[in-house]
Amino acid sequence: MTKRFVIRMIEPRPPGVNVYDLALQPRLGLPLIGRILADEGHDVRIYAEILSPVDWEDVLRSDLVGISTTTATTPSGYVMADRLRATGIPVVMGGSHVTFLPDEALAHCDFVVRGEGQETMLELLQALEGQRPLSSVLGLSYRDERGGIRHNPPRPPCSQEAFAALPAPDLSLVVGHERITTRPIMTQWGCPFNCEFCSVIQMFGRRVRSRNIEDVLDELAEQPDMSVFFYDDNFVVDKKRTKRLLRGMIERGLTAGWSAQMRAEAVYADRRTRTLDHELLGLMRDSNCTFVYCGFESVNQKTLEEYQKHQDLETIRDSIQAFHQYGIKVHGMFVLGSDADDVRTIWDTTQFALKNRIDTVQYLMLTPCPGTPFYERVRREGRLLSNDWTRYDGHHVVIRPARMTPYQLQVETYRAMMRFYSHWQIFRLLVSNVLHNFPSLAALPWREPRFSIQLPRLAFLAMLPGRMSKVVRIASQHLSRQGQTLLLRVFTVAALRKYGHDQLVKWTRQARSVDYLRWIKRLSQSVRTAS
Numbered sequence: 001m002t003k004r005f006v007i008r009m010i011e012p013r014p015p016g017v018n019v020y021d022l023a024l025q026p027r028l029g030l031p032l033i034g035r036i037l038a039d040e041g042h043d044v045r046i047y048a049e050i051l052s053p054v055d056w057e058d059v060l061r062s063d064l065v066g067i068s069t070t071t072a073t074t075p076s077g078y079v080m081a082d083r084l085r086a087t088g089i090p091v092v093m094g095g096s097h098v099t100f101l102p103d104e105a106l107a108h109c110d111f112v113v114r115g116e117g118q119e120t121m122l123e124l125l126q127a128l129e130g131q132r133p134l135s136s137v138l139g140l141s142y143r144d145e146r147g148g149i150r151h152n153p154p155r156p157p158c159s160q161e162a163f164a165a166l167p168a169p170d171l172s173l174v175v176g177h178e179r180i181t182t183r184p185i186m187t188q189w190g191c192p193f194n195c196e197f198c199s200v201i202q203m204f205g206r207r208v209r210s211r212n213i214e215d216v217l218d219e220l221a222e223q224p225d226m227s228v229f230f231y232d233d234n235f236v237v238d239k240k241r242t243k244r245l246l247r248g249m250i251e252r253g254l255t256a257g258w259s260a261q262m263r264a265e266a267v268y269a270d271r272r273t274r275t276l277d278h279e280l281l282g283l284m285r286d287s288n289c290t291f292v293y294c295g296f297e298s299v300n301q302k303t304l305e306e307y308q309k310h311q312d313l314e315t316i317r318d319s320i321q322a323f324h325q326y327g328i329k330v331h332g333m334f335v336l337g338s339d340a341d342d343v344r345t346i347w348d349t350t351q352f353a354l355k356n357r358i359d360t361v362q363y364l365m366l367t368p369c370p371g372t373p374f375y376e377r378v379r380r381e382g383r384l385l386s387n388d389w390t391r392y393d394g395h396h397v398v399i400r401p402a403r404m405t406p407y408q409l410q411v412e413t414y415r416a417m418m419r420f421y422s423h424w425q426i427f428r429l430l431v432s433n434v435l436h437n438f439p440s441l442a443a444l445p446w447r448e449p450r451f452s453i454q455l456p457r458l459a460f461l462a463m464l465p466g467r468m469s470k471v472v473r474i475a476s477q478h479l480s481r482q483g484q485t486l487l488l489r490v491f492t493v494a495a496l497r498k499y500g501h502d503q504l505v506k507w508t509r510q511a512r513s514v515d516y517l518r519w520i521k522r523l524s525q526s527v528r529t530a531s
């Protein structure tokens with residue numbers, strides 16, 4: 001290396017209120033690329049707006065700025081790029097939106113890195129130093145000297161060997177990383193399935209590459225007391241591998257708690273006979289799996305087929321029951337608004353969720369992410385309602401549904417979700433949890449005298465607004481591990497549901513939602529009048 005670049009990278013904040021506001025977690029692309037560049041001797045710093053504001057004085061002193069976006073965060077990425085380019089600092093963008101719309105992005109930035117970016121970024125720096133032509137950098141889009149747009153051939157996804165050899169992303173490069181309470185770790189890239197609306201397979205492919213188990217365990221061991229969210233799109237792809245990882249975690253005592261995304265059928269040892277995989281479920285429990293995030297997608301079988309989900313309702317039911325049997329909580333993610341869905345489907349979803357005791361749910365509007373076959377289809381059919389990318393966050397209807405108006409889909413989804421997160425349902429859940437655990441709860445004051453002395457103070461603090469995190473901190477300081485587990489069992493889901501309720505209320509009250517609801521109502525009325 002000859003030149004030491006000063007490189008600043010930015011992950012813009014998602015627009016408006018989001019169910020994930022609680023999750024202070026950056027994506028791992030920038031910390032990975034940052035680590036590789038820092039290892040090469042460059043001066044790297046990353047700003048993830050959810051963790052800290054961008055220090056523009058610092059950014060404006062850099063030689064190159066990298067911006068990472070998803071579809072919904074791309075417009076704010078473009079505003080940043082425009083501002084930087086006006087000062088003459090070159091800007092490179094990457095991520096799951098600009099990869100598929102590089103021409104759009106090049107109106108704002110100088111380079112677009114399409115697909116996996118770790119190697120492309122290194123080669124781009126070599127090209128900027130004059131060590132190679134830009135045209136030789138696979139996966140790069142840019143403007144040539146005459147202003148014409150050039151798209152170099154795509155870079156093939158990195159091989160299994162190259163993936164296994166990648167260093168762990170360096171979160172310490174992210175300003176404000178001390179605020180991260182659950183550690184993000186990714187053990188695999190890609191997913192073997194092919195759901196029509198998903199952009200993951202377009203970005204990372206269907207051939208799954210995985211890290212060595214020992215490397216993952218070593219990464220976990222760096223902070224053994226911190227709980228982990230595995231970022232894998234589908235944590236259980238190769239069951240033997242998953243079991244080896246979980247066994248390793250148990251053997252090495254790395255059981256501070258973990259959660260991950262997985263498909264419902266992971267619970268089966270034999271999908272045909274629906275025999276449960278008790279070995280996997282037992283390992284999940286013993287390694288302290290607290291929550292699983294399952295893309296159930298729909299309670300409408302026709303919709304599951306439309307999404308090419310290869311899953312049925314019985315599997316969803318079995319999985320919820322099986323996870324609960326092993327003390328693991330379930331976050332069910334549903335995508336509403338397929339051509340087979342109507343208003344009834346929306347309410348059936350809440351009915352199903354309550355009846356099957358899903359712990360927390362998330363309803364997303366079917367959103368066509370650029371790059372997916374679904375996006376191409378609805379664009380061809382002329383059903384895109386908006387090209388305001390900030391609305392492409394799963395919280396807004398952006399396509400014309402087949403069997404209801406856009407307004408119906410938006411409002412009924414909100415109402416159905418509000419029913420799940422209603423105060424009445426939260427109260428019922430609390431009562432049932434307290435009754436279920438009554439003997440242990442009643443014995444708590446005797447078993448935990450240190451905690452009992454704190455009770456009046458905790459009760460007082462709990463009544464003050466915004467003091468809940470303090471209450472939790474004090475309670476956990478004065479409780480034994482057993483006592484903490486008991487209280488978590490009784491109160492966690494109710495607290496999360498309260499959070500869900502408050503976020504829904506916030507979402508409808510924010511100005512951008514009010515404007516949007518007015519617009520979509522008008523649009524739906526005009527569609528009705530026209531038809």
Ligand code: B12
Nearest residue numbers: 014027028029066068070071094095113116117199393394
């Ligand atoms: C972890 C995760 C989350 C976390 C953290 C989110 C965050 N900070 O954005 C949580 C659970 C909170 C979350 C929520 C949501 N998520 Co999410 N999430 C992911 C997931 C599973 C992993 C992200 C990750 O770290 N990937 C691994 C790293 C290595 O990849 P990467 O960051 O993309 O970087 C690589 C390349 O893209 C490229 N690159 C990226 N940026 C840059 C920049 C430069 C300069 C360069 C050179 C290269 C480069 O190089 C990197 C290395 O190869 C991805 C799926 C996936 N596999 O990526 C979905 C994904 C990003 N999420 C997605 C969505 C839709 C959402 C939600 C909107 C869903 C919802 N409505 O609730 C919310 C949005 C909330 C928010 N805060 O923005 C979509 C985005 C699709 C799109 N086109 O916009 C994805 C792709 C999943 C999907 N099924 O399509 N998510």
Ligand code: SF4
Nearest residue numbers: 191193194195198233
């Ligand atoms: S939605 Fe989930 S299961 Fe389907 S292709 Fe995407 S990552 Fe795989």
